[in-house]
Amino acid sequence: MNRNIPSISKLNNLFLDKELKPSELFEQVYENASFTESILHAHLELFHDEGLENSKKSDERFLKGESLGKLDGIPIAIKDNINVYGYKTTCSSKMLSNYVSPYDATVIGMLKETGSTFTGKTNLDEFAMGSSTENSAYGPTKNPWNPDYVPGGSSGGSAAVVSAGSAVASLGSDTGGSIRQPASFCGVVGFKPTYGTVSRFGLIAFASSLDQIGPITNTVDDARIIFDNIQGYDPKDATSIKPQYTEPKNKKLKIGIIKELMQEGVSEDSQNEVNKVTQLLENSGHEVLETSLPLTEMALSVYYLIAPAECSANLSRFDGVRFGLREPASGSYEMMNKTRAVGFGEEVKKRILLGTYALSAGYFDEYYGRALKVRSKIISDFQKAFDDFDFLISPTTPSPAFKFGEKTENPLEMYLSDLCTIPANLAGLPAISIPTGLSDNNMPLSIQLMGKPCSDYSLLDLAESIEDMVSFNHLPKITKGDNES
Amino acid sequence: MTKDFNIDDISNLASIHLEEKEKLKLQKDLEIVLEHVDALKNIDVKDEKIDIHPLSKILDLREDESTPSLSHEDAMKNSPETKDGHFVVPPSIE
Numbered sequence: 001m002n003r004n005i006p007s008i009s010k011l012n013n014l015f016l017d018k019e020l021k022p023s024e025l026f027e028q029v030y031e032n033a034s035f036t037e038s039i040l041h042a043h044l045e046l047f048h049d050e051g052l053e054n055s056k057k058s059d060e061r062f063l064k065g066e067s068l069g070k071l072d073g074i075p076i077a078i079k080d081n082i083n084v085y086g087y088k089t090t091c092s093s094k095m096l097s098n099y100v101s102p103y104d105a106t107v108i109g110m111l112k113e114t115g116s117t118f119t120g121k122t123n124l125d126e127f128a129m130g131s132s133t134e135n136s137a138y139g140p141t142k143n144p145w146n147p148d149y150v151p152g153g154s155s156g157g158s159a160a161v162v163s164a165g166s167a168v169a170s171l172g173s174d175t176g177g178s179i180r181q182p183a184s185f186c187g188v189v190g191f192k193p194t195y196g197t198v199s200r201f202g203l204i205a206f207a208s209s210l211d212q213i214g215p216i217t218n219t220v221d222d223a224r225i226i227f228d229n230i231q232g233y234d235p236k237d238a239t240s241i242k243p244q245y246t247e248p249k250n251k252k253l254k255i256g257i258i259k260e261l262m263q264e265g266v267s268e269d270s271q272n273e274v275n276k277v278t279q280l281l282e283n284s285g286h287e288v289l290e291t292s293l294p295l296t297e298m299a300l301s302v303y304y305l306i307a308p309a310e311c312s313a314n315l316s317r318f319d320g321v322r323f324g325l326r327e328p329a330s331g332s333y334e335m336m337n338k339t340r341a342v343g344f345g346e347e348v349k350k351r352i353l354l355g356t357y358a359l360s361a362g363y364f365d366e367y368y369g370r371a372l373k374v375r376s377k378i379i380s381d382f383q384k385a386f387d388d389f390d391f392l393i394s395p396t397t398p399s400p401a402f403k404f405g406e407k408t409e410n411p412l413e414m415y416l417s418d419l420c421t422i423p424a425n426l427a428g429l430p431a432i433s434i435p436t437g438l439s440d441n442n443m444p445l446s447i448q449l450m451g452k453p454c455s456d457y458s459l460l461d462l463a464e465s466i467e468d469m470v471s472f473n474h475l476p477k478i479t480k481g482d483n484e485s
Numbered sequence: 486m487t488k489d490f491n492i493d494d495i496s497n498l499a500s501i502h503l504e505e506k507e508k509l510k511l512q513k514d515l516e517i518v519l520e521h522v523d524a525l526k527n528i529d530v531k532d533e534k535i536d537i538h539p540l541s542k543i544l545d546l547r548e549d550e551s552t553p554s555l556s557h558e559d560a561m562k563n564s565p566e567t568k569d570g571h572f573v574v575p576p577s578i579e
Contacts, residue, residue, distance in 0.1 A: 241542055335574070
């Protein structure tokens with residue numbers, strides 16, 4: 001296999017110069033997928049025939065000089081909670097094991113217009129609920145850097161395929177860090193755009209006020225190209241916005257280090273990466289100062305009331321009537337109870353129950369209502385911080401990737417792995433994780449940047465300049481073990 | 486805050502049948518989470534308003550116009566059981 005995949009811009013140049021055909025690239029990433037899937041289990045389904053057919057159409061376009069743009073002929077993997085017409089969307093759940101999408105998500109329709117091809121659907125924590133991909137009903141995905149370690153989640157499959165070179169890029173969804181955290185664990189770039197800039201139509205809803213589709217890529221420029229092609233107002237998504245993107249006033253930027261994400265509970269490894277990048281930013285003439293957002297410490301509690309509350313409402317549609325699993329029973333109510341008991345895994349049940357409780361009569365104000373009010377205060381805190389700073393920096397994760405089973409006993413242990421990523425979802429901010437180094441045990445480390453709403457492009461510019469300064473050019477070595485065929 | 490948490494009542498509300506062994510594990514896990522979120526009660530939210538959209542956007546409504554949508558057949562295609570263009574469910578009234 002050849003893991004060394006050039007950037008999208010370079011691939012486009014190779015296509016334009018007739019040095020490489022899109023169908024040859026597709027076969028290359030498919031070969032990589034064929035080699036790595038038995039080890040990683042990152043794709044749930046591969047679209048070989050249609051992907052190859054579409055890439056041959058790209059061949060023709062480049063031959064005739066009629067290319068559709070930079071994404072023409074680029075193989076992209078899709079998280080299996082995003083609908084692609086005619087293919088299964090399982091959400092890694094037994095509940096939807098036979099669900100075939102009758103329509104394209106808006107982002108899929110937009111990508112089809114660009115001429116990109118799809119490698120297949122990628123594994124996730126069931127209904128995007130988890131931080132390790134251990135909650136998939138179809139088995140976990142493994143980390144390409146070391147299969148004893150989790151790839152992160154919930155978009156663990158989407159991060160692993162990019163890291164392993166079995167797709168050039170992928171789409172993930174991020175509700176509390178589900179793009180950035182797995183990107184961090186797998187040593188790739190993960191970008192969560194401003195809430196509302198990318199349509200959620202066709203993304204199976206988990207927590208609607210937090211969910212956001214975004215790219216996972218090898219480079220920041222790749223993320224920019226994909227974002228550029230999937231962003232924009234969509235009348236089919238009521239929360240969609242007509243973004244007016246902003247630029248910082250000065251070239252010399254003022255960047256704030258979030259104090260509360262650089263203290264106890266965040267590993268020395270993770271803190272060191274932020275300090276390393278801070279030094280590089282200062283050397284380039286930017287001003288970097290510590291800033292305090294005290295309510296950041298409440299973000300996890302707010303999230304674990306709002307997200308389950310919204311999930312309990314969104315997942316009420318899975319009742320065995322219109323789509324998905326149905327368990328046999330003599331009456332309707334018994335059928336729903338049994339279907340949901342068999343169809344949902346433990347983590348999904350846990351969050352539905354938590355959300356049902358938080359929304360139930362007598363507890364609404366105490367839990368969900370209070371959480372929404374604290375969320376408003378967190379948003380105000382960020383607005384104030386962005387009066388003083390152009391961007392904020394923190395670790396993406398409190399620690400590098402952990403081993404399978406390490407955090408499955410106590411739910412809080414697992415939830416804490418999203419400590420640094422959740423605040424951006426609560427405040428709707430654009431945020432990006434970029435790889436910056438390796439730990440002593442050779443696992444990727446990263447930093448996270450956050451910007452004010454609609455600063456997406458300037459955030460990507462800053463991330464790209466850090467990417468240049470850091471020069472993270474490590475690749476995982478994926479080898480088949482004794483048990484692999 | 487967690488003293489009234491009753492797993493049977495909540496699973497009934499959520500329409501999820503739980504086995505006894507499952508109940509014990511879920512009750513324990515949920516109590517851990519509820520104890521953690523208890524910290525929110527120390528935050529003063531007296532004058533705080535609620536925003537559903539994180540960017541305080543006033544949600545637009547589409548024009549009230551008919552546009553192409555899924556066909557009836559496509560919309561029914563994933564149902565476990567249909568008859569004459571309708572969803573079939575087990576009896577609701579005994």
